[in-house]
Amino acid sequence: MTPAARVAAAIEVLDGWLAGGAAEQLLTSWARSHRFAGSTDRAAIRDLVYDAIRCRRSYAALGGGESGRALMIGAERAAGRDPAEIFTGEGYAPAAFGPGDAPPRPDLSEEERLDCPDWLAPQLRASLGADFAPVMEALRHRAPVFLRVNLARIDRDEAIGTLAQEGITARPHPLSPSALEVTEGARRIQQGAAYASGLVELQDAASQAVVDALAISPGDRVLDYCAGGGGKSLALAAQGAEVSAHDIDPRRMSDLPGRAARAGVTVGLLPTDRLPGGGSFDLIFADAPCSGSGAWRRSPQGKWDLTARRLDELCAIQAGILDEIVRLSGPDTRIGYATCSVIEAENGAQVAAFLARHPGWQCSLSRSFTPRDGGDGFFIALLTQRHE
Numbered sequence: 001m002t003p004a005a006r007v008a009a010a011i012e013v014l015d016g017w018l019a020g021g022a023a024e025q026l027l028t029s030w031a032r033s034h035r036f037a038g039s040t041d042r043a044a045i046r047d048l049v050y051d052a053i054r055c056r057r058s059y060a061a062l063g064g065g066e067s068g069r070a071l072m073i074g075a076e077r078a079a080g081r082d083p084a085e086i087f088t089g090e091g092y093a094p095a096a097f098g099p100g101d102a103p104p105r106p107d108l109s110e111e112e113r114l115d116c117p118d119w120l121a122p123q124l125r126a127s128l129g130a131d132f133a134p135v136m137e138a139l140r141h142r143a144p145v146f147l148r149v150n151l152a153r154i155d156r157d158e159a160i161g162t163l164a165q166e167g168i169t170a171r172p173h174p175l176s177p178s179a180l181e182v183t184e185g186a187r188r189i190q191q192g193a194a195y196a197s198g199l200v201e202l203q204d205a206a207s208q209a210v211v212d213a214l215a216i217s218p219g220d221r222v223l224d225y226c227a228g229g230g231g232k233s234l235a236l237a238a239q240g241a242e243v244s245a246h247d248i249d250p251r252r253m254s255d256l257p258g259r260a261a262r263a264g265v266t267v268g269l270l271p272t273d274r275l276p277g278g279g280s281f282d283l284i285f286a287d288a289p290c291s292g293s294g295a296w297r298r299s300p301q302g303k304w305d306l307t308a309r310r311l312d313e314l315c316a317i318q319a320g321i322l323d324e325i326v327r328l329s330g331p332d333t334r335i336g337y338a339t340c341s342v343i344e345a346e347n348g349a350q351v352a353a354f355l356a357r358h359p360g361w362q363c364s365l366s367r368s369f370t371p372r373d374g375g376d377g378f379f380i381a382l383l384t385q386r387h388e
Ligand SMILES: C[S@@+](CC[C@H](N)C(=O)[O-])C[C@H]1O[C@@H](n2cnc3c(N)ncnc32)[C@H](O)[C@@H]1O
Pocket: 225, 226, 227, 228, 229, 230, 231, 232, 233, 246, 247, 248, 249, 252, 287, 288, 289, 290, 317, 321
């Protein structure tokens, strides 16, 4: 496919997305109905679509509206190109650029330039301070691909060598001793032997750093209270923890036994009605549901779906989870609270409110990561009990 034909395909998918469709499903059905498109074309169209979702606001402002066509005109202008070069109407290119298309608009607001929703900008500015613009800028771009080396099975240098034999180039990342950043061959990972045999897992580097911050000692009994797909359960188990995974929606954990078997670790699944109280755990970890604002590079739809009301709901859910966990704690249980958010209301403010409700507890560590550190935005706090 020509670059212009790929843009035409992206316009079609984006129109479906703007009409309320899910980007992933739209890309799959586009590929099914255009069998001539090879894997390189499909990957290129996918990149165009996801770039436009991440940069929806700036592209719409530059392209003059909220349609697939306007977004892709905006994308061309954002890249410093004249849209008339792609919008020619020749062959499979989009219809020729003409008077119906908006002229360039140079006067974008900072929020438009940074693809930041207006309603959230004051909170993000207050949360990020001087990092507001660089973090929002980082969230407009594709995330790097990171792997977690399964240190229970292989060391990091050996893993780099094994991946190299599969045509995958990776280098250590400073956020975690288990983290590798993939610099070439990322699309080969899931077909490769190192991944299939559980020597490496796909996991963001800051997500790995969050697990490191929990300072696991081998044999620690850990309840991963919001286990979801189990990315952090697996990382905890690889560090020698005895992990029990729980989620309010157990279907989310359905792949976890298979992933654990592949990694050569054991993770028990614990349904809500069998959660034991009375100090059965050394650590209860809550990777709480959140706005996902730290991961908007990977899941850009979340940036446009979030509303003030949903953020309030999420904060209430987070507080409720922390209170549920206290009830399951014994006198020596530690609590780990994490979000993949950069919004203070979900992070430091949530911890401060918890400490006000539970004066017997103290915060012994808290760390915030932003995409400026390389990985996704994350927050982690360790809560321990006062023993006076
Ligand atoms: C951020 S995701 C977890 C991601 C996961 N830890 C990982 O690393 O792959 C949050 C999870 O919390 C679960 N959840 C939401 N409310 C909950 C509650 N009240 N109790 C337990 N889990 C809850 C959701 O179903 C979701 O799977």
